[in-house]
Amino acid sequence: MDLEKEMQLRSEIVASQKIQADYLKWKLITVAALSAVALGINPSIKQAVYLLCVVPLCCFYTDLLSLHSMIRVVTIGNFLKKEGCKYEEYIDEIRQQKATPLKFENYALICSSVFFNLIPVIYGLVQIISFKSTLTxxxxIIxxxxxxxxxxxxxxRIGKFVSDINK
Structure with missing residues (x-):
């Protein structure tokens, strides 16, 4: 492969990684905004609290988009490795040792979703424990x-896609 094509693919990897980081920021902003409106801006609006039920959908949507970008990066990386790119071969060796430093963004993405999805669960438990509304x-919680x-x-699913790409 010529150097120009490799550089174009590397640029696409960098752009995808920036987009992935932006999705993580937007998830935080979206959850913060929904939680602020639901829990505190105007306590007289009782229905606003139901916005907490939208938090899991926002997390799912942003995670889906972010993981799509990750699959694009993995696909390009595998292509470059098969074309004989030394850096991608080195990264693959590190992955084989299970010592990859490249997973932290995915951990942040997944752990933040689990944490944010627990916000409605905790609120629901408080509603039940305080005998305010069991149905609510x-x-x-659901x-x-x-x-x-x-x-x-x-x-x-993403793990399966990545393992299929790595074959």
Whole structure:
């Protein structure tokens, strides 16, 4: 492969990684905004608290987009490795040793989703424990647990995609 094509692919990797980091920031901003409106801006609006049930969907959507960018990076990296790129061969050796420093962004993505999905669960438990509303509490708990399950689903599916790409 000529150097110009390799540089174009490297540029696409860098751009995808920047986009992936932006998705992580937007997830934080979205969850913070939804939580602020739901829990504190105007306590007289009782229905605003139901915005917490949207948090898991926002996490799922941003994770899906972010992991799509990650798959693009993995695909390009594998292509470059097969073309004889020394750097990609080196990275593959590190991955084989399970000592890769390249997973921290994915850990941040997944752990933040699990944490954010627990916000509605905690709120629902508080509703039930304080005897305010069992039905409302259950709806929040279900919303949060569905979010956790969606995160687990994404991790499993993306792991399968990545292993298929690495074959």
């Amino acid at each position: 509490g259950i709806s929040f 919303s949060g647990l569905v979010g956790v399950m969606l995160t687990i689903f994404l991790v499993i």
